Amino acid sequence: MNKSEEFHDLVKGMLDKIHATQLNQIRRLADIIARKTVEGSILFAFGTGHSHVIAEELYIRAGGLFTAKGILEPEFMLHGTKWKSTALERIEGIAKSILTLNGARSKDIIIIISNSGRNPVPIEMAVEASEMGMEVICITNIEHSKSIESRHKSGKKLYEVCRHVIDNCGVPGDAAMGIEGAPYKFGATSTITGAYIIQQLVSETILRIKAMGEVPPVLLSSNLDESDAYNEKLLRSYFEKFPELEWLLR
Numbered sequence: 001m002n003k004s005e006e007f008h009d010l011v012k013g014m015l016d017k018i019h020a021t022q023l024n025q026i027r028r029l030a031d032i033i034a035r036k037t038v039e040g041s042i043l044f045a046f047g048t049g050h051s052h053v054i055a056e057e058l059y060i061r062a063g064g065l066f067t068a069k070g071i072l073e074p075e076f077m078l079h080g081t082k083w084k085s086t087a088l089e090r091i092e093g094i095a096k097s098i099l100t101l102n103g104a105r106s107k108d109i110i111i112i113i114s115n116s117g118r119n120p121v122p123i124e125m126a127v128e129a130s131e132m133g134m135e136v137i138c139i140t141n142i143e144h145s146k147s148i149e150s151r152h153k154s155g156k157k158l159y160e161v162c163r164h165v166i167d168n169c170g171v172p173g174d175a176a177m178g179i180e181g182a183p184y185k186f187g188a189t190s191t192i193t194g195a196y197i198i199q200q201l202v203s204e205t206i207l208r209i210k211a212m213g214e215v216p217p218v219l220l221s222s223n224l225d226e227s228d229a230y231n232e233k234l235l236r237s238y239f240e241k242f243p244e245l246e247w248l249l250r
Contacts, residue, residue, distance in 0.1 A: 003177060007187045010176050014193050017169040026197065029137055029164055030204035033109055036135065037205065038214045040242040042249070043068040044104060045198075046125055047113035048076040048089040054113040054139065054194035062221035064202055066234060069249065071102050071110075076121070088121070090151055095124035099132070103248045106133035111198075114138065115174050115190040117145040117158030124152070126161045138162040139197055141170040141190060148172075166201075168193040 033043055043065060045055035052072060059070030076085045088094075098121075104110065110129045114122040117140040129136045138158050142165075145157045159165045168190055170176070175185035209216040217238055220227035239246045 003179075003187075007177055010187065011189055011192055014169050014189055015196055018167075018193060018197060021169065022166055022197070023200070025164070025166055026200050027204050029166070030201055030208055032135055032164075033201070033205045034208035034212065036107065036109055037065065037067050037217070038209060038212060039107070040245065041067070042103075042105075042108045042245065044071055044102065044108060044110040045069070045113065046071040046098075046110060046122070048119065048121055049078060049085045050188075050191060051113040051115060051122075051194070052077050053191050054198055055111070057195050057198050058111070058202065060219065061202075062219060062223075064219055065205065066217040066219050066231075066238065067245075067249065068202070069102070071098060073098060089119040090121075092120040092124060092153065095121050096128045099125065099128055104129065104132065104134065109135040109137065111137045111139060111201075112158065112162065113140075113194060114158050115141045115144060115168070115170065116148060117141070118148055118150050118152075120152045122158050123150070123154070123156065123161055126158060130161070130163065135164070136162050137164040137166065139166045139168055139194055141172075141174070142167045144170060144172040144174070166197055168197060 037043065045058045045068065047055045055070045056072060058064060058068045074080065075088050078085055112122050112126050126136050126138060140158050142159060145159055150157050170189050170193060173185060174188045174190050176189050177187035178185045206216040206218055217234060220230050
């Protein structure tokens with residue numbers, strides 16, 4: 001077996017494991033998100049470093065929920081100084097300000113993505129959101145997280161402070177493939193599995209909103225000819241129903 005086939009089999013195995021072990025949890029959480037969405041809640045998503053990619057996957061996505069909002073703070077992304085986001089995600093005491101500045105409310109939901117689940121900012125984001133009364137979901141790598149120490153003063157990891165946990169079923173260190181004689185591994189999987197989980201969660205949510213007799217707030221791709229008119233009509237109708245959301249979702 002060559003390395004391309006090995007990586008394919010590794011990823012397929014992880015997706016199969018997520019389907020077998022996490023689908024019931026994803027469906028249960030879709031019930032919550034669907035109910036709260038029709039009541040006017042926003043679905044936030046936050047991650048630092050490469051985990052921000054999963055938050056962005058949720059946001060302004062073709063076939064996705066218009067009511068989803070990524071918390072995409074540039075300082076925690078990777079287009080600045082090379083190690084900036086790594087350094088900043090270890091600083092305690094800033095998560096509350098991030099939530100406040102992004103307009104999070106007690107009736108909203110947040111998905112926090114962190115593969116390791118060990119750094120202070122994602123952990124504090126979960127704690128602060130929980131104290132606000134938000135529904136808090138995390139996507140994390142349980143095996144990795146259990147194999148390391150927390151960097152937060154509480155000693156807890158992300159999965160230990162979140163009410164709802166989805167395991168991305170990865171391996172410690174994220175990179176999943178090795179080569180004889182090398183001290184490193186390669187072939188990271190958390191972006192692939194995270195995007196899969198997010199799209200499963202959104203799809204299940206949309207199906208439930210439709211089953212409730214409501215119109216799911218689903219965006220069309222901006223690269224379809226009819227999309228601009230459709231999406232603008234969707235936004236107008238939603239803001240008429242929930243005017244308080246206009247400043248948050250524009």
